[in-house]
Amino acid sequence: MKTLLTVFLFLSIAASSFGAGITGTWVATMKGPDDSRMEITFVFKVEGNKLTGTVKTPGGEMEIKNTKIEGKNFSFEVSMGDSAIRHNCYLKDDDTIGMKIEGSPMGTSDGILIRKK
Numbered sequence: 671m672k673t674l675l676t677v678f679l680f681l682s683i684a685a686s687s688f689g690a691g692i693t694g695t696w697v698a699t700m701k702g703p704d705d706s707r708m709e710i711t712f713v714f715k716v717e718g719n720k721l722t723g724t725v726k727t728p729g730g731e732m733e734i735k736n737t738k739i740e741g742k743n744f745s746f747e748v749s750m751g752d753s754a755i756r757h758n759c760y761l762k763d764d765d766t767i768g769m770k771i772e773g774s775p776m777g778t779s780d781g782i783l784i785r786k787k
Contacts, residue, residue, distance in 0.1 A: 691761050692716055692744065698769070698784040702728075703776060712784060721746060750775070 692714050702708040711726040714734075721737035725748050734746040736754070742761045747754045756772040765786040771779045 691764060692721075692767065695787040696767060696784040697787050698782060700779070700782065701776075710784075711787075 693716050694714065696712040696714065698710045698712070699707050700710055708728050712723065713726070714721060714723040716739070719739055721734070721739055721744055723734045723746075725732045725734060732748040732750070734748055734757075736745075736747040738745045743759065744761075745756065745758045747756050749755075753773055753775075755774050758770045758772070760768050762768050762783070767784045769782040769784060771782065
């Protein structure tokens with residue numbers, strides 16, 4: 671029983687440190703619809719196992735929804751008109767998140783890296 675409690679405490683601490691790793695402001699430079707470069711800002715906050723935040727683009731700010739956290743992987747959606755744009759992410763290291771975007775008007779984008787500001 672003592673060993674089980676120790677393992678549970680270790681996993682709880684590891685999960686909370688992951689959340690602390692993605693909490694903050696992150697920035698990516700991406701290709702816009704006219705091939706110009708645009709800056710996208712992601713603001714994430716993790717409390718326990720709940721992820722909240724916003725995505726700021728040149729077109730405005732959108733709240734993230736339908737969030738999910740599994741280990742170092744997490745995902746969320748933002749709404750653009752009648753469409754939901756899915757973001758599948760993983761914490762690569764303390765200042766880098768890898769991201770794949772699906773459902774965007776520009777199609778699927780993979781291999782995107784966002785950096786902690």
